[in-house]
Amino acid sequence: MTFTTVFQNIIKLLAKYWDVFLVKGVSVTLALSAITVVFGAVLGALLALMRRSHLGVIRFLVTAFVEFIRGTPMLLQLYVGYFIVPLLFPALEIGTFASISVALVINSGAYVSEIIRSGIQAVDIGQTEAARSLGLTKGMTMRKVVLPQAVKNILPALGNEFVTIIKETSLASTFFVGDLMTSYLIVKGATYLAFESLIIVGAIYFVLTFSLSKLVGAFERRLKQSD
Amino acid sequence: MTDTVLIETRNLTKSFGGLQVLKGVDIQVHQGEAIAVIGPSGGGKSTFLRCLNLLETPDSGDVIFEGQKINQKGTDVDKYRQKMGMVFQHFNVFPHMTVQQNITLAPVLLKKQTKAEADAKALYLLERIGLLDKKDEYPRKLSGGQKQRLAIVRALAMEPDVMLFDEPTSALDPEMVGEVLSVIRALVEAGMTTVIVTHEMGFAREVSDRILFMADGVIVEQAAPADLLDHPQQPRTQEFLSKVL
Numbered sequence A: 001m002t003f004t005t006v007f008q009n010i011i012k013l014l015a016k017y018w019d020v021f022l023v024k025g026v027s028v029t030l031a032l033s034a035i036t037v038v039f040g041a042v043l044g045a046l047l048a049l050m051r052r053s054h055l056g057v058i059r060f061l062v063t064a065f066v067e068f069i070r071g072t073p074m075l076l077q078l079y080v081g082y083f084i085v086p087l088l089f090p091a092l093e094i095g096t097f098a099s100i101s102v103a104l105v106i107n108s109g110a111y112v113s114e115i116i117r118s119g120i121q122a123v124d125i126g127q128t129e130a131a132r133s134l135g136l137t138k139g140m141t142m143r144k145v146v147l148p149q150a151v152k153n154i155l156p157a158l159g160n161e162f163v164t165i166i167k168e169t170s171l172a173s174t175f176f177v178g179d180l181m182t183s184y185l186i187v188k189g190a191t192y193l194a195f196e197s198l199i200i201v202g203a204i205y206f207v208l209t210f211s212l213s214k215l216v217g218a219f220e221r222r223l224k225q226s227d
Numbered sequence B: 001m002t003d004t005v006l007i008e009t010r011n012l013t014k015s016f017g018g019l020q021v022l023k024g025v026d027i028q029v030h031q032g033e034a035i036a037v038i039g040p041s042g043g044g045k046s047t048f049l050r051c052l053n054l055l056e057t058p059d060s061g062d063v064i065f066e067g068q069k070i071n072q073k074g075t076d077v078d079k080y081r082q083k084m085g086m087v088f089q090h091f092n093v094f095p096h097m098t099v100q101q102n103i104t105l106a107p108v109l110l111k112k113q114t115k116a117e118a119d120a121k122a123l124y125l126l127e128r129i130g131l132l133d134k135k136d137e138y139p140r141k142l143s144g145g146q147k148q149r150l151a152i153v154r155a156l157a158m159e160p161d162v163m164l165f166d167e168p169t170s171a172l173d174p175e176m177v178g179e180v181l182s183v184i185r186a187l188v189e190a191g192m193t194t195v196i197v198t199h200e201m202g203f204a205r206e207v208s209d210r211i212l213f214m215a216d217g218v219i220v221e222q223a224a225p226a227d228l229l230d231h232p233q234q235p236r237t238q239e240f241l242s243k244v245l
Helices: A003-050 A056-071 A074-088 A096-121 A125-133 A138-175 A180-191 A194-225 B045-052 B077-081 B099-109 B115-128 B144-156 B174-189 B201-207 B225-230 B235-244
Strands: B005-016 B019-030 B034-038 B060-065 B084-087 B162-166 B193-197 B210-215 B218-223
Touching (some): A003 A096, A003 A194, A074 A138, A096 A138, A125 B077, A125 B084, A138 A194, A180 A194, B005 B045, B005 B193, B019 B045, B019 B193, B045 B193, B084 B144, B099 B115, B115 B144, B144 B162, B144 B174, B174 B193, B174 B201, B201 B225, B210 B225, B210 B235
Parallel strands (some): B034 B210, B084 B162, B162 B193
């Protein structure tokens, strides 16, 4: 296997299977990532709020949940989602894509809740004290003073979470959901050109994550400027 | 100054961890009175001030504001805080709002004033402290002295019955101390009830009706400025003043 043959094989694979990689694989990976980020952010915000509850029981349960998710492998969680979610809602006839999405969202929600929590904690306590000293309620202080400032800490971290998730969705190929890594499995199965397929998939992943993290970086700099 | 007691504390105590910072503080602040609180760092001055509007919850004792005990369960603390303006050492202006928005936020949100009233009031206050031309700027463009003046009028916009100042000039460059002190002086002269924790002895002597000397969690001595600063009775006060004057 020389460099030239590898290169030629890559060209051949791209010519024949470009739509498997670029259309199907990329779109499913991006869809899976977008679903995970959006719903993960919603779930994360909810969890972060619950961790600030004045009921100790809720705080304990949510913290335990977040620690459990962070402390177990994502692949394991995907398996659990794959087997459990359809059992929980048999009437809905949930497919693999949906079950895996649910597992990804739950995983991401736990991480996002930590992002939001630390973003809120990073806002100077003096801001809260000033707002409360004016007579603002806890809720008003959170909405009008703390959160608008925390968003500047949170948004860039959420962007980075998106980048991470794009890479992590590759684990979903274990269940053949049709993402970019599944494209690799398909093409490898059809052509036995494992190495070449991997290079193609790797390059696409890199382009996706690199350009996205550059975008996040630019966005972060703009947020900093308005400080 | 009138005889009406605006704020009173009775046997106030407060500990952080194992350290008792307040060991039973009793004071009365009369309407229209200007009180300066001086003393060594760690003596409990700031904690005492922050207990008055319950930014710190006292462990025991009473905080009585306008005849109501406010440090008990079921009290709507927010309602009382609206009448107690506070100014902090580190300004704590809101960086994500313009100068004018900093001032109008609380009055509008708490429905004390309509948006139009609050805006008019903000402009009037900014004019008085000479920051009218900065009304649409964000606080990052302001100097320390300007930020602190903004913080003062932000509190004034709520039309409080008392103003609490927690070392308002300690974080300022020396050349900016004067501009902030003159705003406070004008307030006191206009009859605002004021409690100010400060290290500016000259200022305390000049504007206050009474000085409290706090050390080790208690009020060691209190008297009119000339009496306390020139003829301190307690050894602890004498020792402190000999170091700072």
